[in-house]
Amino acid sequence: MEFTLSDNALKTFARCITCLAxxxxxxxIQAxxxxxxFHTINSSRSAYECISFKPGFFDAYTVSGNSVQCSVLLKAVCAVLRTPIANIxxxxxxxxxxxxxxxxxxLDCYNGMRKSYWITCNVEPDIQHLSLDRQKFPSNFVVRPRDLNRLLANFQSSLQEITIIATEPSSLPLDAANEIGGKAVELRSYMDPTKDSxxxxxxxxxxxPKEEFLQYVHTGDPIDVTFSxxxxxxxxxxxxxxxxxxxLxxxxxxxxxxxxxxxxxxxxxxxxxxxxxxxxxxxxxQLHEGAVSEPPAGATRAHPNTEERNASYMEQENCRADASSELPSDHTRIWSDLSASAFKSITPQAERQAQGETVLNGDGGREIQRISTMQISRSGAGNNPIDSNLYP
Structure with a gap:
């Protein structure tokens, strides 16, 4: 396998590596x-990213044989790209x-310098493969990145999980529609019930959605999703x-x-x-059963300018955020496992948990049910890992 790229393609390639890292x-790497x-999965197996490149993306692209696959540390690849892209x-x-x-x-630089790096391949690469049909998701929206960044700026930087609630505007009760100005989408910071809220x-x-989104599709009852x-x-x-x-x-x-x-x-x-x-x-x-989400008493009314649309409030005057820990909450670690079947070795306890078994949290003894698993298959010998339905 060998490929070469430069100019704008090189800049995009560097952004891909940064995002994956x-x-x-x-x-x-599967070629x-x-x-x-290029694909990766996080340590808690709650996030999976895959980036695909067509041969036309590269200046030159060749693969010997049917397919090639290997695995390297992203930290090492990021070290290679520390050289400013403008100099390459x-x-x-x-x-x-x-x-x-x-x-x-x-790396062949403009000043005539050539830098060579050899990155060791993992002996047993943990190749994961996930296939999802985009056409089967009933709800979605399209938004400009700068607009979504502006919306997220209303939340604390230490926020770990966020809830998105989607509602069909025509299905809102009249009193609720008047109260929130007919707005059909709500962003809500997730509060861990095990912590002192x-x-x-x-x-x-x-x-x-007509003001902030380029596209918004949702019909039926209100739904919500909470993620990292x-x-x-x-x-x-x-x-x-x-x-x-x-x-999304x-x-x-x-x-x-x-x-x-x-x-x-x-x-x-x-x-x-x-x-x-x-x-x-x-x-x-996070929705109350059978009820549409309504603004809390005393919350700031919606305003045509999104900058003034932050309806945040404090339960107590002395607020403090737990920003020292980068780990997600216990709920995310337990509920957000993609699939225990993707592990190289599965213990009997993990296998029972992957099948939806109710487990006990050792701290408080409270029952926590695991998330519905998503199917991730490891690429094995004799299978072509490139043939997938990830991109319909």
């Missing part, structure tokens, strides 16, 4: 004559043969750097959320690259 630690796949004439990545122990990365800042933001903010912001930065809109697709609580760049085309078939981020969501809905 903010999701997981290991970069799985065939038709496409090159072109980048060449070379794997001499499928069983080669190292991948060679070559009296000391935390709780923010709710109501949005008119960290991976959302990583993908948001990636789409903003690539100057493309972000497409979802179904309901407990089902995965899918994010993808929106190239302005129906399926992105004319783009030389594509990306997909899949986030597991909390199993328990």
């Amino acid at each position: 903010r999701i997981g630690n290991e970069l799985a 065939s004559s038709s496409q090159l796949l 004439d072109h980048l060449t990545v070379r794997l001499p043969d499928p069983d080669a122990p190292k991948v060679r990365w070559i 009296d000391t935390l800042l709780h923010t709710q933001l109501w949005i008119d 903010v960290k991976e959302l912001k990583a993908f948001l930065s990636f789409c903003e750097g690539c100057e493309v809109d972000i497409h 697709l979802f179904e309901k609580a407990g089902e995965p959320v899918l994010l993808a760049p929106k190239f302005g085309l129906e399926d992105g078939s004319h783009s030389n690259f594509d990306a997909t981020l899949v986030l597991a969501t909390m199993l328990i809905s």
Whole structure:
């Protein structure tokens, strides 16, 4: 396998690596004559990202044999790209043969300097593969990255999980519609019920999709999804750097959320690259059963200017955020596992948990039900890992 790229393609490639590094630690590379796949999964297996490149994305692209796959540390790849992109004439990545122990990365700079790096391949690469049909998600919206960044700026930077509530405008009761100005989408900071909520800042933001979104599709009863903010912001930065809109697709609580760049085309078939981020969501809905979400008493009324639309309030005057820990809450760690079947070795206890068994939290003895698992299959010998339904 060998490919070379330069100019704008090199800038996009560097953004892809940066985004992948903010999701997981290991970069799985799968190459065939038709496409090159980069994908990673985070340590808690609650986030999976895949980026595909077509041969036309590169200045030169060759693959010997049917397919090639290997795995390297993303930290090492990021070290290669520490050289400013503006100083690089072109980048060449070379794997001499499928069983080669190292991948060679070559930087040819404008000043005539050539830098070569050899990154060791993992002996047993943990190759994951996830296939989801974008057409099967009933609800979705498209938003400009800068607009979504502006909306998220209303929340604390230490926020770990966020809830999105989608409502059909025509289904709102008259009193609720008058109270929130007919706004059909709500962003809400997730509050861990195991923590003292009296000391935390709780923010709710109501949005008119006609004002903020380029596209909004939702029919039927209100639904909500709660997922990690960290991976959302990583993908948001990636789409903003690539100057493309972000497409977010979802179904309901407990089902995965899918994010993808929106190239302005129906399926992105004319783009030389594509990306997909899949986030597991909390199993328990944050909506009250049978009730539409209503603003809390004393909340700030909606305003046509989104900058003034922050309806956040404090339960107590002395608010403090737990920003020291980067780990997600216990709920996310337990409910957001994509699939225990993707582990190299599965203990009997993990297997029982993957089948939806109710487990006990040792801290408080409270019962927590695991998230509905998503199917991730490991690529095995004799299978072509490139043939997938990830991109319909």
